[in-house]
Amino acid sequence: TQLLEQSPQFLSIQEGENLTVYCNSSSVFSSLQWYRQEPGEGPVLLVTVVTGGEVKKLKRLTFQFGDARKDSSLHITAAQPGDTGLYLCAGGGGGSNYKLTFGKGTLLTVNP
């Protein structure tokens, strides 16, 4: 069974601070996705990374896929209250494996 561990589980910071959240596994994934979810809504896909060592930037968000494709990180620069939400990572097995394995998420609160 593939498992994804996310850390920290909870994070509360002030507006303007930087932060990094992590997604780790002992398994190799063919792809890794990051989602953000707001209360009462479905998760929204932020990014997909597929190549070991890949780095993608989305405005103030930087996503990195580990060289061995077992882990990933999300770094937010100058966090804003609008970044508040549950950040979920999910790993895809690829090929004929149609399933995503989800971590339990990091609940981020950015205080004004």
Added chain:
Amino acid sequence: SQTIHQWPATLVQPVGSPLSLECTVEGTSNPNLYWYRQAAGRGLQLLFYSVGIGQISSEVPQNLSASRPQDRQFILSSKKLLLSDSGFYLCAWSPLGGVGYFGPGTRLTVT
């Protein structure tokens, strides 16, 4: 563009009553479809997935069932709800394995 719909948005049902949640996808053909349950606003548990009409795979034993009567329609059902069935149910679609786009979810409360 593709869109995914779920209804109802919220549902309150007594223990022992039946359940039917519906999910439809627009703007794509032959998507992979998924039902997830999310407890306490945290991680997602995969319940069922389908790679085609009439093809359903179950991930966890439970009193829920799923059906895919049409290419872009996915239904989650139960004959008799349990208190433990309460949660936030999410439908998702994927053009290929490994990437999921989620619907708005259904909040189910079993009383």
